[in-house]
Amino acid sequence: PLKVAYLGPAGTFSESASRKHFGSAPTFMPTLAIDDVFRSVEAGTVDYGVVPVENSTEGAVGRTLDLLLANPLKICGEVKLRIHQHLLSRADGMGAARRVYSHAQSLAQCQEWLNRNLPSLPRVPVASNAEAARLAAEDPESVAIAGEAAAELYGLNILSANIEDDPNNTTRFLVICQHGAGPSGKDKTSLVCSTPNRAGAMHKLLQPLAEHGVSMTKLQSRPARSGLWEYVYYIDFEGHESDPKVAAALQALDQNASFVKVLGSYPVAAL
CATH class of the missing domain: 3.40.190.10 (Periplasmic binding protein-like II)
Incomplete structure (x- = not known):
């Protein structure tokens, strides 16, 4: 059976998200930290990993974003889970x-x-x-x-029951693996990039998306490890990297950015 690592222990929302995405057939393996999920997938001891990336009320999970930047793994799916406390x-x-x-x-x-x-x-x-x-x-x-x-x-x-302050409280999880996901017809692509720190750089960076008719769904900045007040940007947009207009936008974006890494294209999750 498939092996899936998630941020443990058993009984967490990460386990619920893993089961929502994969059903009950795989062997689920809880880990102690988000880093361990990435390590297990990279080492090939599991086929997939499931990690939290953002919550609708609390924002981004920084550790997951940092590890996506540092690791060769691809995002191959996402799971959205309504969180009831x-x-x-x-x-x-x-x-x-x-x-x-x-x-x-x-x-x-x-x-x-x-x-x-x-x-x-x-x-x-x-x-x-x-x-x-x-x-x-x-x-x-x-x-x-x-x-x-x-x-x-x-x-x-x-x-x-349901004592959360926001009844729409939702956490988004990412499924990570060693290979990407093929186009499903309703996909999104995630990437991380950085731009030279000068006036208009961000506008210039994002312009190719608009010019090629690619709709951006998320933009998130995160301090870069390289220097004080330097940032990397995590961008999600509609479409698969193999779509012609997405491929063209990525090529143009690559020329404007000082660094680009495509994190993966994957099917959009339903709640």
Whole structure:
């Protein structure tokens, strides 16, 4: 069977995203860090990796962006997952709760609910939502914020469901592999590039996309490792790199940028 590495432990949203994309047939392998997912795919110990890249409320996952730039791997798919956070406990109610565990990002995504309902409870950030659920399973005086998969894994009660502040809270994950994905008819392409630091450079860089009728869907800057106040830009646009107009735009973009790396073309995910 296929082997798929994801950011673990079991019971995290990364596992849910992996299962949403690949179904239940593959062997799923949790890792300790995003770096380990990239390493496993590069070494060939797994066929695919699944890593978070951005959340609709919290923004980009910087480590994933940095590793995409540094690694030879390709993006060959994306997964969009609606993130529902639940308050979980061994107990049947919140009365005995003395602390709430969760990943820092989940605590941030539920802070309005926590301020309203559990204002005096200390909020303890831990490595993952699944780790929070594990701690709550061991201690009846603790509650955790995590997803349904973690509740099932650790046999916890859902005291309050869907406590995220934004009901449309969504995380986007990328599927990475050693080879690219062929055209599906509804694709997007991701690349990373940098431009000389001078007036009008960004406009000049993006002009070929407009000239060739290629629609940009995302532009994200990230500090470059090379120097202070130097940036690299992550760009997503519609189409596959093998499409003639995309290929022409990429060729022109290559001439205007000081550096370009195509990260991959892959099918657009549905929510």
